Amino acid sequence: xxxLYHNDVTLRERVAECLQDDFKHKAIETAQEVFYAKRGAxxxxxxxxxxxxxxxxxxxxxxxxxxxxxxxxxxxENAEANGYIMHYAxxxxxxxxxxxxxxxxxxxxxxxxxxSMMTEEVGLNEVxxxxxxxxxxxxxxxxxxQKAESKPSHIVVPALHFxxxxxxxxxxxxxxxxxxxxxxxxxxxxRRYLRPEFLNADIGIRGCNFAVxxxxxxTLITNEGNGRMVDSVPKVQxxxxxxxxxxxxxxxxxxxxxxxxxxxxxxxMTAYFSVDSGPAHADEVDGPVEAHIxxxxxxxxxxxxxEFEPMFRCMxxxxxxxxxxxxxxxxxxxxxSIYPGPMGVVMTPNLVGYDEIxxxxxxxxxxxxxxxxxxxxxxxxxxxxxxxIEIVDEGKNHSNEVPVFKLLRKMWSDVxxxxxxxxxxxxxxxxxxxxxxxxxTVNSTWMPVVKxxxxxxxxxxxxxxxxxxxxxxxxxxxxxxPVQENQGTEGGDA
Amino acid sequence: MKIAFFPGCMVDMxxxxxxxxxxxxxxxxxCDLEYPDEQVCCGQGLLNSGYRDFNYPVAKMVIxxxxxxxxxxxxxxxxxxxxxxxxxxxxIFKDDPxxxxxxxxxxxxxxxxxxFIVNYLGKTDLGASFHDTVTYHKSCHVTRLLGIKEPPLKLxxxxxxxxxxxxxxxxxxxxxxxxxxxxQPEIAGEMVYExxxxxxxxxxxVLVGADVPCLLNIKGGLSRMRxxxxxxxxxxxxHIAQILDARE
Numbered sequence: 001x002x003x004l005y006h007n008d009v010t011l012r013e014r015v016a017e018c019l020q021d022d023f024k025h026k027a028i029e030t031a032q033e034v035f036y037a038k039r040g041a042x043x044x045x046x047x048x049x050x051x052x053x054x055x056x057x058x059x060x061x062x063x064x065x066x067x068x069x070x071x072x073x074x075x076x077e078n079a080e081a082n083g084y085i086m087h088y089a090x091x092x093x094x095x096x097x098x099x100x101x102x103x104x105x106x107x108x109x110x111x112x113x114x115x116s117m118m119t120e121e122v123g124l125n126e127v128x129x130x131x132x133x134x135x136x137x138x139x140x141x142x143x144x145x146q147k148a149e150s151k152p153s154h155i156v157v158p159a160l161h162f163x164x165x166x167x168x169x170x171x172x173x174x175x176x177x178x179x180x181x182x183x184x185x186x187x188x189x190x191r192r193y194l195r196p197e198f199l200n201a202d203i204g205i206r207g208c209n210f211a212v213x214x215x216x217x218x219t220l221i222t223n224e225g226n227g228r229m230v231d232s233v234p235k236v237q238x239x240x241x242x243x244x245x246x247x248x249x250x251x252x253x254x255x256x257x258x259x260x261x262x263x264x265x266x267x268x269m270t271a272y273f274s275v276d277s278g279p280a281h282a283d284e285v286d287g288p289v290e291a292h293i294x295x296x297x298x299x300x301x302x303x304x305x306x307e308f309e310p311m312f313r314c315m316x317x318x319x320x321x322x323x324x325x326x327x328x329x330x331x332x333x334x335x336x337s338i339y340p341g342p343m344g345v346v347m348t349p350n351l352v353g354y355d356e357i358x359x360x361x362x363x364x365x366x367x368x369x370x371x372x373x374x375x376x377x378x379x380x381x382x383x384x385x386x387x388x389i390e391i392v393d394e395g396k397n398h399s400n401e402v403p404v405f406k407l408l409r410k411m412w413s414d415v416x417x418x419x420x421x422x423x424x425x426x427x428x429x430x431x432x433x434x435x436x437x438x439x440x441t442v443n444s445t446w447m448p449v450v451k452x453x454x455x456x457x458x459x460x461x462x463x464x465x466x467x468x469x470x471x472x473x474x475x476x477x478x479x480x481x482p483v484q485e486n487q488g489t490e491g492g493d494a
Numbered sequence: 495m496k497i498a499f500f501p502g503c504m505v506d507m508x509x510x511x512x513x514x515x516x517x518x519x520x521x522x523x524x525c526d527l528e529y530p531d532e533q534v535c536c537g538q539g540l541l542n543s544g545y546r547d548f549n550y551p552v553a554k555m556v557i558x559x560x561x562x563x564x565x566x567x568x569x570x571x572x573x574x575x576x577x578x579x580x581x582x583x584x585x586i587f588k589d590d591p592x593x594x595x596x597x598x599x600x601x602x603x604x605x606x607x608x609x610f611i612v613n614y615l616g617k618t619d620l621g622a623s624f625h626d627t628v629t630y631h632k633s634c635h636v637t638r639l640l641g642i643k644e645p646p647l648k649l650x651x652x653x654x655x656x657x658x659x660x661x662x663x664x665x666x667x668x669x670x671x672x673x674x675x676x677x678q679p680e681i682a683g684e685m686v687y688e689x690x691x692x693x694x695x696x697x698x699x700v701l702v703g704a705d706v707p708c709l710l711n712i713k714g715g716l717s718r719m720r721x722x723x724x725x726x727x728x729x730x731x732x733h734i735a736q737i738l739d740a741r742e
Contacts, residue, residue, distance in 0.1 A: 015680055325667045329684040363678050365671025365685070366542055367634040388544030389585075397544060405545050412503070412535040413551040422507060437717060452676030456683025457714030458721075460508050467501055467510035471517065471529045479524030480621065 001092050001298070002123030003352050005151050007336045011358040015334045024161040028153070028331045031160055035322040038266025039373075057259055058377045060252045061313035064213075068304065068312075071213045071246045072295070078216025079293055082278030084239075089296040092122035098294055099124065099205075099238060103133060106236055106290075108202035112194075114220070114227040115139035116207030117155060117316060118240035118296060120338045121351070124205070136197045138226040140190055147174040153332035155339065156264050156318035161331060194226070204230035204288065208241040209315075210256050212275070214249035218293065220274040221260060228272055237279070237288035241295050244312045250275075256315060259375035263319035299351045307386050308350055313376035314343055320370035320380055326363055335360055342370035342380040349387050354396050361387040404449060419466075426462040433461045498565035499527045500579075502572035503535035504706045509733070512706060516571045516607060516735035523615055525569075533559035538578035539672040546586055553579075553586045554593060561596045567614075568604040571735065572706045573636030576606050581639065606636060608704055608734060612645035618652045624740040625655035629698040631689070631712065632665040633705035646704050646734055653737060659696040666692075670711035686715035693729065694719075700730045702737055709733060 006014060018024060043050045064071050076086050089095035102108075111128065113119065113135060125135045125146070137146040141159035145152060148170045152158030162170070164181040171177035171186065175193055179185045206227060208218040218239045220227045231237065247253050253275075261267045280287030303309055321327045321341030332340035337348040337360070345364060349357050361384055370380040391397055411418050434441045439458040445451045453459050497520070505513040520527055537552030556579060560568055570576035580601035587594040611617050630650060636642050650658055669675060669685025689712060693701050701716070703709045713731040720728070 012678075012680065015678075019680060019684065325669070325685055325688075326681055329681060329688075359677065362543075362674065363681060365634075365667050365669055365674045365682070367667035367671070368638045369634070369665075369667065372638055385542060385544070388542070389546050390544075392544035392546070401543075405540060405543065405548055408540060409537075409545075409548040409552065412537050412540075413555055415532060415534060418534045439714065439717060441721065442718070449676060452679045453714070455679045456718065457675075457686060457711065458717040459714055460710060462507050463510050465510060467506040467513040468529060468531055470510055470514060472531070474514075474517070476527070477518055477521040480522045 001121070001352060002126070003121055003338055003348055004336055004356055005338065006333070007356060007358065011334065011336060011360060011363060014336050015330045015363075018330045018334045021161075023163060024153070024331055024333070025329065027160050027163065029328055031154075031157065032322050032328050035266050039262060039319070039322070040266075042262045042266055042268065053255060053259055054375055054377050057255050057315075057375060058313060060247060060255060061376055064246050064248060065244075065304070065309060065312040068243065068246075068301075071248065072243060075211050075213040075216060075246050076295065078213065079211075079218075079278075080216070082216045083281075083291065084216070084278055085290065085292045087292060087294045089294050089298070092296075092298050095122050095240070095294050095296050095298070096124065096127050098292075099128070100131060102236065102238060102292055103128070103131075103203065106202060108133065108236065110134040110136065110197070110201050111203040111205050112136050112138050112198055112201040112230050112234060113142070114204075114206040114222065114230040115142045115158070116205070116240055117338065118207050118242055119205060120152070121298065122296075136194070136201065138194050138197065138230060139222075140187065140224055140226075143190065143194070144170060147171070151333065152338060153340075154318060154321055155316055155332075155341075155344075156321075158332075161333070198229045198233045201234045203236045203238060204234035205238045206230050206240070208239050208245055209260065210247045210253055211241045211245045212248075212250060212253050213246055215275075215277065217275045217277055219253065219276070220272070221257070221270050222272045222274075223270050225272055228274055231274060231276065232286050232288070235289050237291040239276075239291070239293045241293055242300060243295060243297050244300050244314070260315050260317050263315070263373070263375040264317040303350050308346065308383055310376075310378045310383065311343075311346055311350060313378055314347070315376055316343070317375060318343075319373045319375060323369045323373045325367060325369065326365065330363065335363070342384065343378075346378075346380055346383045346387065354387075354391050354394065361391065422462060422466060426464060429461040434458075495526060495566045496564055497525050497527050497567045497569050498560045498562070499529050500560065500568065500570040500572075500575060501529070502570070502575045502706050504710060505571060506534075508710065509706060512733040512735055513571065515733065515739035518739045519611075519620060519735055520569070523611065523617060523620070528565065530559040530562075536575040536578040538575065538582060541578070541582055541586060542671075543673045543677075549586050550590075553583050557583070557593055557596050557600065561600045566603065567610075568600055569607060569610045570604065571607045571733075572704075573606045573633060573640050573642065574705050574707055576604060577635045577639045580604055606640055606642055606704070608636075608645040608649055609640070609642045611738075612648055618648045620649070620652070620738050622652075622738045622740050623654035623656075624737050624742055626700050627657045627659055627696075627698040628700045628702050628737070629659050629661045629693055629696045630664065630734075631661070631668060631693070631701060631703040631705075631708055633703055633708045634665070634667050636704045637665050642704075649734065649738060650702065653740075656737070659698045661692045661696045661698075663692060668708045668711050668715075670707050672707070675711060682711075683715075686711055687719065687724075690715045690719055690725070694725060698729070699727075700732055700737075702732050702734050704734045706733060 168181035540549040675682040
């Protein structure tokens with residue numbers, strides 16, 4: 001499992017690093033603004049149709065999850081009928097062993113890869129390189145990350161933290177580039193640089209956005225065309241498919257394909273969309289002669305029949321990252337997981353457990369913007385809170401915080417104690433407050449617990465009198481207009 | 495018709511003036527209010543931090559205090575607490591069918607303050623006047639989780655003299671998030687400063703909200719920015735009830 005990285009330091013230290021990196025911080029903010037505006041315009045254009053599509057996708061994905069054994073079997077049978085060689089990988093180690101076997105069988109030396117989160121998750125590149133194979137990432141952003149030995153800061157646009165000057169420097173140093181930082185020049189260089197790699201590669205490795213059960217087809221959504229080269233040039237092909245990628249048929253694929261590009265980058269469609277149907281047949285010139293599908297679980301099935309099951313609906317579009325007000329500031333690198341942002345905060349502990357994730361599930365204000373934007377209506381913020389509840393239930397919370405929460409429980413469930421605490425706490429707070437502001441200020445950062453707040457904001461002190469005292473003693477105002485019985489609508493307006 | 499009024503603990507602890515304004519507004523509209531003394535807080539800070547079982551006695555107290563036959567309706571001045579009671583208490587009471595049922599019944603007769611005035615009472619012009627420039631923070635709980643989008647804006651629009659200026663990303667979280675703002679102060683700080691900057695950029699003199707916790711946070715952010723020179727003027731922070739009560 002290669003999900004966590006840079007976790008030799010705390011989340012707080014990683015966040016501090018990100019906040020100090022003005023370029024990275026600004027780049028993510030700008031990207032969010034662009035995605036927000038583009039997605040917003042498309043969603044508005046669709047009107048009610050957008051919500052209908054989300055609900056349709058939710059139904060389809062739930063249906064597959066509820067009948068997962070059936071659909072896994074159906075997909076596998078139809079994929080085999082198309083000529084794919086199927087491998088079932090319960091764990092990352094099984095998947096890695098399968099890949100190594102294929103490399104050995106073909107005495108392969110080099111592989112070209114199209115961007116795939118699944119291969120990131122199992123740490124495929126590191127394992128192959130250690131075994132002496134050459135791995136070439138061919139997605140522009142992934143290629144930059146590979147050369148810079150950096151980690152993705154976003155699941156869809158992973159090299160967001162490098163600007164063109166940085167990319168120019170990386171290419172100059174690592175690939176012998178001699179041009180300027182003009183984007184067109186950089187991409188033309190990359191095209192020339194990668195072409196021989198495609199032609200020389202023994203094996204092509206890629207992921208899969210959706211696996212169509214009825215036709216046994218893995219699909220691929222890309223924008224650069226490199227995915228199609230990976231697909232069709234090398235003689236051997238390996239496709240990583242998560243067991244949570246299956247859709248029943250082409251009609252359901254159509255629903256997902258309408259949602260993903262809009263949610264991911266605010267486009268109606270991507271430049272390339274491939275629906276594959278196995279290796280080249282005898283009478284076909286192009287395409288691999290041998291094609292493998294690695295159908296991987298790697299902990300995914302653990303959440304079946306739990307409250308986290310809705311994560312099976314996740315399409316990895318990144319819409320939740322693009323709207324998250326926390327991700328916006330701490331970027332993917334703050335989380336220290338290849339799956340960052342709201343979907344990552346839910347998914348990472350599902351995959352790796354609670355022991356090594358530090359305070360990741362607490363780095364969220366539970367604002368719900370993610371759930372609102374999710375094309376598969378996953379209640380992400382509720383699931384983040386569900387992780388917190390599990391952590392406390394399992395006794396994996398920080399023991400030093402427990403007395404604080406015990407005190408809050410006491411104060412909020414015992415009115416007498418509450419009133420006493422208010423009468424004692426008010427004068428105490430005023431003693432340390434800035435009297436002109438009536439608030440605890442930067443001067444109160446020495447106070448335990450309180451410093452969490454006052455390190456960045458002022459905190460208004462308790463009022464001298466309680467509202468409840470006023471209420472009990474007040475004389476009700478006369479009505480200006482008599483109250484009318486229910487004449488409006490029930491509940492909220494949305 | 496008796497209305498059980500829920501101001502939220504921050505009104506009782508820190509901002510009684512917000513509660514007083516809301517009571518004035520509702521009483522002028524002819525509402526007969528009660529405020530049961532036997533409760534303190536909805537307790538959502540416990541659940542949201544993972545301490546579901548700690549929230550249980552707190553939630554029971556709230557239900558016992560507010561789910562009484564003599565109360566016809568429940569009106570909450572803070573959207574956040576209302577959301578906790580109607581949407582989160584079912585999680586706390588998942589193994590307690592009696593309280594689960596009582597929560598569901600209470601939820602059916604629950605209204606958030608602005609939603610109650612606009613959609614239950616059918617009123618928008620309350621005769622308020624407030625001559626200043628105002629921007630409104632569309633809090634997460636009122637706007638997204640309760641789905642109350644139009645009522646606060648309709649009420650503000652009807653205030654005499656009020657000049658409304660919409661801020662950028664008005665529905666973006668201010669960074670309060672309960673214990674989040676204590677546990678992750680660096681992140682919460684960035685979030686509130688950004689919210690404050692969008693408020694400052696409107697040029698408005700007054701920030702209005704319908705969720706008290708956000709106001710505590712935003713007021714604290716603006717105050718800190720004023721001290722360290724990032725803000726060079728005073729911006730008032732007010733609850734919408736105070737605007738609707740105003741005759742200035």
